[in-house]
Amino acid sequence: MNKDTLQGNFTQLKGKIKQQWGKLTDDEIDQMEGHAEILAGKLQERYGLEREEAEKQAKEFRKTNNWN
Numbered sequence: 001m002n003k004d005t006l007q008g009n010f011t012q013l014k015g016k017i018k019q020q021w022g023k024l025t026d027d028e029i030d031q032m033e034g035h036a037e038i039l040a041g042k043l044q045e046r047y048g049l050e051r052e053e054a055e056k057q058a059k060e061f062r063k064t065n066n067w068n
Contacts, residue, residue, distance in 0.1 A: 010034075013067055020061065023047065036067050 010033050017029050017039075023046045032038045040058035043049050049057070062068065 013065055016065060017061075021046070036062050 014026075014029050017024060017032075018026075021043060024042055028042050028046075032042070036058075039061065040051070040054040043054040043057060044051060047054070
C-alpha cells in the first residue's frame with residue numbers, strides 16, 4: 001500500500017473511533033496513527049476503564065475494523 005492509501009484508511013478509522021468513543025480528542029486519535037496499541041491506554045484515561053476492559057474493547061474494535 002502506498003502512503004495515500006494508508007492515510008485514507010486511517011481517516012476512515014478516525015471517524016469510526018469518534019463514533020464509538022466521542023470523548024477522545026482529535027489529537028489523541030491522531031497519535032494512534034500507526035500505533036493501534038495506544039487505543040486501550042486512551043480508553044483507560046478518558047473512560048476510567050479497567051485495563052482488561054479497555055484492552056478488550058480496543059481488541060474488538062481493531063479486529064472488526066482490520067486495524068493491526
